[in-house]
Amino acid sequence: MAIQPFSGTxxxxxxxxALVTGAAGLLGIQHSIALAEAGATxxxxxxxxxxxxxxxxxxxxxxxxxxxTQVMDxxxxxxxxxxxxxxxxxxxxxxxxxxxxxxxxxVKTVEGLGRTDRLENFDIKQWQTEVAVGLTxxxxxxxxxxxxxxxxxxxxxxxxxxDLSVFSPDQRLYRKNNTVDDEQPVKPVSYSVIKAGxxxxxxxxxxxxxxxxxxxxxxSPGGVYAEQDEQFVTRLSNLIPLxxxxxxxxYRGAIQFLCSDAAKYMNGQNVVMDGxxxxx
Ligand SMILES: NC(=O)c1ccc[n+]([C@@H]2O[C@H](COP(=O)([O-])OP(=O)(O)OC[C@H]3O[C@@H](n4cnc5c(N)ncnc54)[C@H](O)[C@@H]3O)[C@@H](O)[C@H]2O)c1
Numbered sequence: 001m002a003i004q005p006f007s008g009t010x011x012x013x014x015x016x017x018a019l020v021t022g023a024a025g026l027l028g029i030q031h032s033i034a035l036a037e038a039g040a041t042x043x044x045x046x047x048x049x050x051x052x053x054x055x056x057x058x059x060x061x062x063x064x065x066x067x068x069t070q071v072m073d074x075x076x077x078x079x080x081x082x083x084x085x086x087x088x089x090x091x092x093x094x095x096x097x098x099x100x101x102x103x104x105x106x107v108k109t110v111e112g113l114g115r116t117d118r119l120e121n122f123d124i125k126q127w128q129t130e131v132a133v134g135l136t137x138x139x140x141x142x143x144x145x146x147x148x149x150x151x152x153x154x155x156x157x158x159x160x161x162x163d164l165s166v167f168s169p170d171q172r173l174y175r176k177n178n179t180v181d182d183e184q185p186v187k188p189v190s191y192s193v194i195k196a197g198x199x200x201x202x203x204x205x206x207x208x209x210x211x212x213x214x215x216x217x218x219x220s221p222g223g224v225y226a227e228q229d230e231q232f233v234t235r236l237s238n239l240i241p242l243x244x245x246x247x248x249x250x251y252r253g254a255i256q257f258l259c260s261d262a263a264k265y266m267n268g269q270n271v272v273m274d275g276x277x278x279x280x
Contacts, residue, residue, distance in 0.1 A: 010261045010264075011256050011257065011261075011262045012038060012039050012260065013038035013039045013256070015039070016039070016095050016096055017087075017093060017096065018035040018043065018094070018097075018259065019042075019045060019096070019097050019098070020044055020100055021046070021100050021138075021141060022045075022074075023046050023052065023069075023100070024044070024052040024054070024055040025055075025102075027221070027224065027248065028046065028055065028101075029058055029059060030248050030249055030251060030255075031098050031100060031160075031251070031252075032044050032059050032067060033062050033063075034253075034256050035255065035259060036059065036063065036067050037062075037256070038256045038259070040259075042059075042065065042068075043067075043068055043070055044059065044069045045069070045070045046101070047072070047101075049071045052069050053069065056069045070086075070087070074099075074101050074133060074141055080140050084144050084145055084148070094145045094148070095149050095155045095156070096158070097141055097142065097145045097149075097155075098158045099137070099157070101137055102130075103130045103133045103134065105117065105126060105188055105190065114182055117186050117187075118186055119189055122188065126188075126190065130194060131193070131194060134195075134198070135193075135197045135198060135201070138159055138201060139201055142216075146208075146209060149214045150209040150214050154214075155209070155213070156215050156217075157202075157205050157215070158216070158217055158255070158259060159198045159199075159202050160198075160219055161196075161202075161218045161219065162195040163220050163221065163272060164187070165192075165196050165272075167278055169192060170239065172235070173235050173236055173239075174232070195220070199218050199270045202217060202268060202270065203216075203268050207268070215263075215267040216267065217258050217263070217269050217271060218270040219251065219255070219258060219270075219271050219273065220271065220272040220273065220274070221251050221273055221274070222245070222246055223246065224245060224248050225244070225247060225248075226248070233245060240275040240277045241275060241277070241279070243275075246273070246275065250273075251273060254273055258271065
């Protein structure tokens with residue numbers, strides 16, 4: 001077999017069609033820019049039409065990219081299938097899928113019960129909603145967009161997990177002064193379960209269509225600095241060998257790598273980018 005020389009063109013995504021779910025959010029915008037910069041045509045999708053339009057404008061400000069938007073609810077399989085059909089009718093066959101959508105849970109305090117983020121009071125409806133978006137939604141999108149990839153014998157499915165897919169939340173990070181134990185805020189159980197589940201989905205997909213040249217990996221980012229409470233940022237930074245949170249642009253290179261031929265022998269892995277926190 002002839003040895004193929006490695007070159008920078010391995011990162012080139014020209015001619016590829018990428019779809020990002022939850023593209024209106026903090027990282028979805030960055031993933032979209034990364035893919036567009038590498039030359040892909042990018043379909044930015046989100047349930048929130050207004051935020052999607054604003055995010056699209058932000059991406060367009062970064063360059064003359066091939067980017068379009070499409071409102072899509074990952075919890076609605078009919079909607080996802082209709083989007084796939086409509087894109088395909090326009091000649092857009094998605095071969096790079098980034099499952100990024102997630103719910104940022106709203107914490108309530110229920111009279112007589114306490115905070116709904118705490119395990120003792122965790123609301124089953126909240127659990128179901130978060131799982132429907134972060135885990136079931138990713139499976140639905142993989143199923144709908146993955147089949148044409150398998151047919152085309154070219155595809156990458158990238159699941160955005162979290163450093164919390166490999167370790168448990170350190171609940172001391174969220175503690176507030178002058179608050180009794182039962183009222184202390186916590187990272188909810190749903191987040192850890194969804195992110196660990198995404199790694200399972202990644203492994204499943206990595207073998208399912210491997211013979212059709214469809215790869216699947218997970219990217220597990222550490223916390224992104226977004227003007228969080230100072231005490232939280234200091235506590236978290238103390239747990240990270242690089243001694244800081246990530247900036248929102250720092251995952252772009254990993255997105256380009258994992259979605260391109262530069263990573264064509266990487267399959268079924270969970271790439272943890274956490275400033276070294278998980279090796280302590
Ligand atoms: N920001 C971080 O520090 C961080 C760290 C590790 C992992 N992550 C993961 O990265 C991903 C993106 O995070 P983010 O900070 O950009 O989140 P975000 O809350 O800013 O964005 C999430 C997006 O998902 C969309 N969404 C919600 N429900 C949807 C649905 N039913 N269908 C389609 N879209 C829907 C929201 O409208 C929102 O635009 C998430 O999976 C998150 O868990 C984020």
